[in-house]
Amino acid sequence: xxxxxxxxxxxxxxxxxxxxxxxxxxxxxxxxxxxxxxxxxxxxxxxxxxxxxxxxxxxxxxxxxxxxxxxxxxxxxxxxxxxxxxxxxxxxxxxxxxxxxxxxxxxxxxxxxxxxxxxxxxxxxxxxxxxxxxxxxxxxxxxxxxxxxxxxxxxxxxxxxxxxxxxxxxxxxxxxxxxxxxxxxxxxxxxxxxxxxxxxxxxxxxxxxxxxxxxxxxxxxxxxxxxxxxxxxxxxxxxxxxxxxxxxxxxxxxxxxxxxxxxxxxxxxxxxxxxxxxxxxxxxxxxxxxxxxxxxxxxxxxxxxxxxxxxxxxxxxxxxxxxxxxxxxxxxxxxxxxxxxxxxxxxxxxxxxxxxxxxxxxxxxxxxxxxxxxxxxxxxxxxxxxxxxxxxxxxxxxxxxxxxxxxxxxxxxxxxxxxxxxxxxxxxxx
Amino acid sequence: xxxxxxxxxxxxxxxxxxxxxxxxxxxxxxxxxxxxxxxxxxxxxxxxxxxxxxxxxxxxxxxxxxxxxxxxxxxxxxxxxxxxxxxxxxxxxxxxxxxxxxxxxxxxxxxxxxxxxxxxxxxxxxxxxxxxxxxxxxxxxxxxxxxxxxxxx
Numbered sequence: 001x002x003x004x005x006x007x008x009x010x011x012x013x014x015x016x017x018x019x020x021x022x023x024x025x026x027x028x029x030x031x032x033x034x035x036x037x038x039x040x041x042x043x044x045x046x047x048x049x050x051x052x053x054x055x056x057x058x059x060x061x062x063x064x065x066x067x068x069x070x071x072x073x074x075x076x077x078x079x080x081x082x083x084x085x086x087x088x089x090x091x092x093x094x095x096x097x098x099x100x101x102x103x104x105x106x107x108x109x110x111x112x113x114x115x116x117x118x119x120x121x122x123x124x125x126x127x128x129x130x131x132x133x134x135x136x137x138x139x140x141x142x143x144x145x146x147x148x149x150x151x152x153x154x155x156x157x158x159x160x161x162x163x164x165x166x167x168x169x170x171x172x173x174x175x176x177x178x179x180x181x182x183x184x185x186x187x188x189x190x191x192x193x194x195x196x197x198x199x200x201x202x203x204x205x206x207x208x209x210x211x212x213x214x215x216x217x218x219x220x221x222x223x224x225x226x227x228x229x230x231x232x233x234x235x236x237x238x239x240x241x242x243x244x245x246x247x248x249x250x251x252x253x254x255x256x257x258x259x260x261x262x263x264x265x266x267x268x269x270x271x272x273x274x275x276x277x278x279x280x281x282x283x284x285x286x287x288x289x290x291x292x293x294x295x296x297x298x299x300x301x302x303x304x305x306x307x308x309x310x311x312x313x314x315x316x317x318x319x320x321x322x323x324x325x326x327x328x329x330x331x332x333x334x335x336x337x338x339x340x341x342x343x344x345x346x347x348x349x350x351x352x353x354x355x356x357x358x359x360x361x362x363x364x365x366x367x368x369x370x371x372x373x374x375x376x377x378x379x380x381x382x383x384x385x386x387x388x389x390x391x392x393x394x395x396x397x398x399x400x401x402x403x404x405x406x407x408x409x410x411x412x413x414x415x416x417x418x419x420x421x422x423x424x425x426x427x428x429x430x
Numbered sequence: 431x432x433x434x435x436x437x438x439x440x441x442x443x444x445x446x447x448x449x450x451x452x453x454x455x456x457x458x459x460x461x462x463x464x465x466x467x468x469x470x471x472x473x474x475x476x477x478x479x480x481x482x483x484x485x486x487x488x489x490x491x492x493x494x495x496x497x498x499x500x501x502x503x504x505x506x507x508x509x510x511x512x513x514x515x516x517x518x519x520x521x522x523x524x525x526x527x528x529x530x531x532x533x534x535x536x537x538x539x540x541x542x543x544x545x546x547x548x549x550x551x552x553x554x555x556x557x558x559x560x561x562x563x564x565x566x567x568x569x570x571x572x573x574x575x576x577x578x579x580x581x582x583x
Binding site: 001081088090091092096129130131169173174188190191208248249256332429 | 446454479492496521551553
């Protein structure tokens with residue numbers, strides 16, 4: 001179990017410290033100062049502050065957090081709710097788990113600030129079912145906050161500000177990380193994403209006005225309120241301010257988490273992770289979780305922020321960096337990736353249900369040495385037929401990595417077809 | 431369904447604006463009774479939630495962490511996703527399959543262990559990982575995996 005990132009920053013400075021999980025220990029290390037600041041302001045000012053901080057959601061899509069908050073109806077005769085998306089399940093992503101295990105109160109403080117700003121009365125934290133320790137830590141933190149007056153009526157002695165939090169366990173379905181799939185699941189249904197509009201701010205959880213934010217997004221909020229917009233904008237880039245927890249996995253000497261400013265060059269992150277394991281050469285990097293297109297060694301000078309990654313045809317996603325060394329067979333990589341998306345497709349849209357299964361079948365066939373030139377055309381065409389054609393972005397997430405592999409590593413696929421077997425015997429086992 | 435389970439479910443309802451929000455937590459409680467949810471229990475849950483049995487069943491079968499057939503006394507799962515695979519996760523699963531004499535998706539004849547693979551468990555920085563009855567065992571090698579599995583009763 002990871003207790004702290006290899007490189008820490010403002011967010012993770014105290015993660016190694018068990019006392020940070022208790023209200024007293026959290027307060028002693030500066031906790032709840034952001035909430036005090038927020039409660040001294042009008043809700044609208046809090047939204048403006050978060051807006052001008054430029055904070056972007058850390059769950060993968062990178063939407064501006066303050067703007068999202070402003071979509072909540074200011075006046076509503078219905079109860080307004082927040083949802084914390086803690087269904088972290090993007091392969092290669094393991095930062096939210098650390099935040100919940102080591103700093104559940106950071107998440108709760110961010111939630112309370114958002115609740116004050118948007119007028120929400122209740123929050124549901126939807127945690128993936130496998131994260132049992134996170135669920136236990138959050139429940140402990142919620143219970144202590146209720147005892148200490150940080151939840152319930154008159155939060156932090158602010159008259160009239162009531163808020164409560166429900167920790168809700170998912171049950172193993174990647175699609176529930178999709179905003180509206182999550183809402184369906186929270187309502188006790190299959191996690192099949194909804195057509196939009198209506199958007200959650202109008203018709204969200206249980207039909208109520210709802211704002212959904214990721215765990216890490218909430219964790220940044222208290223620091224913005226406490227230390228100010230100018231301070232926050234000192235790290236990161238103009239378009240992507242602040243730090244994030246980059247997760248590095250795969251063939252590196254020192255896998256783990258690294259809190260670094262957005263915009264840090266990928267090469268620097270790889271160096272901090274000790275470089276490629278065993279002194280082998282680098283073959284490929286997936287920069288932002290498994291849904292994001294792979295890049296080549298010649299591209300690792302790229303700065304890790306959406307505005308730079310999108311220029312080279314990939315995305316920041318959740319900042320989960322997966323490293324593959326020279327022994328790696330990229331067709332096996334395609335098999336693993338396509339199996340995952342076939343397995344996790346919710347089955348609602350034909351393009352996604354059929355496309356993911358088709359892609360996986362073809363990848364397996366090529367890997368076994370039974371592929372043909374026509375199969376390559378299938379891999380080149382089918383992702384394009386799925387992308388943008390479905391209710392949610394899952395089909396895009398299934399299409400992009402295959403498109404990336406075909407763009408950068410088509411020779412690996414061709415070599416399988418020519419040799420009629422996998423020409424990478426030293427690769428990881430399937 | 432046991433009376434105690436029903437009481438616990440009753441206490442969940444107030445947490446959600448609509449009763450049905452409590453369905454997933456309720457199914458976890460029912461599943462805890464015998465390790466899976468059978469059709470009789472599913473009907474009882476449906477009654478309690480005032481929905482049709484098929485609505486309960488489609489939820490049960492949508493999610494990986496609910497079971498509708500009997501499971502082994504212990505559940506051993508390996509992550510088969512990319513970060514774990516790159517660090518030997520699938521090789522490890524094969525070693526364990528050979529050790530137990532069953533394939534992923536099967537249960538040992540004595541009902542001791544159900545073996546399976548699952549998708550990313552958020553343990554990519556400490557890969558490979560094996561999940562045993564809800565607990566994570568990380569940075570695993572074949573030796574450690576065998577030791578942990580052999581110690582299961």
